[in-house]
Amino acid sequence: MIKIEGVSKQFDDLLAVDNLSLDIHQGEIFGLLGPNGAGKSTIISMISGQQLPTSGSLKIAGHSPVSNQSKRLIGVAPQTTAMYEELSALDNLEFFGSLYGMSQGDLKSRSDEVLEFTGLSERAQDRVKKYSGGMKRRLNLAITMLHQPEILLLDEPTVGVDPQSRNKLFENILDLKAQGKTVLYTTHYMEEAEKLCDRVGILDHGKLLALDSVDGLIDEYGGESQLDVTTADEVITLGTQHPVAELQEILREHSNITDLKLKRPDLEQVFLHLTGRHLRD
Ligand SMILES: Nc1ncnc2c1ncn2[C@@H]1O[C@H](COP(=O)(O)OP(=O)(O)OP(=O)(O)O)[C@@H](O)[C@H]1O
Numbered sequence: 001m002i003k004i005e006g007v008s009k010q011f012d013d014l015l016a017v018d019n020l021s022l023d024i025h026q027g028e029i030f031g032l033l034g035p036n037g038a039g040k041s042t043i044i045s046m047i048s049g050q051q052l053p054t055s056g057s058l059k060i061a062g063h064s065p066v067s068n069q070s071k072r073l074i075g076v077a078p079q080t081t082a083m084y085e086e087l088s089a090l091d092n093l094e095f096f097g098s099l100y101g102m103s104q105g106d107l108k109s110r111s112d113e114v115l116e117f118t119g120l121s122e123r124a125q126d127r128v129k130k131y132s133g134g135m136k137r138r139l140n141l142a143i144t145m146l147h148q149p150e151i152l153l154l155d156e157p158t159v160g161v162d163p164q165s166r167n168k169l170f171e172n173i174l175d176l177k178a179q180g181k182t183v184l185y186t187t188h189y190m191e192e193a194e195k196l197c198d199r200v201g202i203l204d205h206g207k208l209l210a211l212d213s214v215d216g217l218i219d220e221y222g223g224e225s226q227l228d229v230t231t232a233d234e235v236i237t238l239g240t241q242h243p244v245a246e247l248q249e250i251l252r253e254h255s256n257i258t259d260l261k262l263k264r265p266d267l268e269q270v271f272l273h274l275t276g277r278h279l280r281d
């Protein structure tokens, strides 16, 4: 659905995106996971045709990102939410819908649908400046979905969001996938990538360091699980690639086990292994 081949983006002396090649498939939630400045937003802006790459090629279902076909296929929720604070949610939707060239009838029914979908129907008439950060993010998604794009580019959609709105956003994103939409999701929260994404690309300093399913990444780069076994007289702590086999061995050797803890590696360990740094440095 999105085909990126050898794409680089240079800003003066900074290489923000470094020879990126990536295919995002129809119907998947693809996560781009990387710290501040990794190049996530720059990639989103090239896919949506807002910035041109310095070199390389991008295609959206075979079309150039700046073509009208691509504009119809793509909905983008920018990292900095773009909406009018003095207007109500409904008026914002009307404004953005008219930019997409939607007819009045379409716009009315579609606005109701997206407000319902994002759980904002009851607050539709309120001015956006009265919304919480989480509600603004949900409206941002509602605006993105208005023209029924096949591809949604969501740039850190949960930053500054309360837990309730976050759960609603997750639910919405999984629903969009169930409808067959393709979602590109950027985040620097590994928990979100683990929870939502079918495949994850690890990005640092503009370079794609690894790409796989979450389990695939953890198997390949996560390292050892940590097993803590408490018996009546000691705590045994060990690192192992094969926690189940190790546990069976321990159970054979000790009859007085009182507690067990197994910590499997997560994307944090994957990032540490690939970059030598923590994701949250
Ligand atoms: N218009 C620009 N001019 C110059 N440098 C830029 C421009 N846009 C981005 N950069 C730089 O390119 C790099 C990548 O920025 P980008 O915004 O894509 O990162 P990001 O992964 O989205 O970060 P964040 O998590 O903070 O949103 C950064 O070093 C940033 O300062």
Ligand SMILES: [Mg+2]
Residues within 6 Å of the ligand: 040, 041, 042, 079, 155
């Ligand atoms: Mg960004």
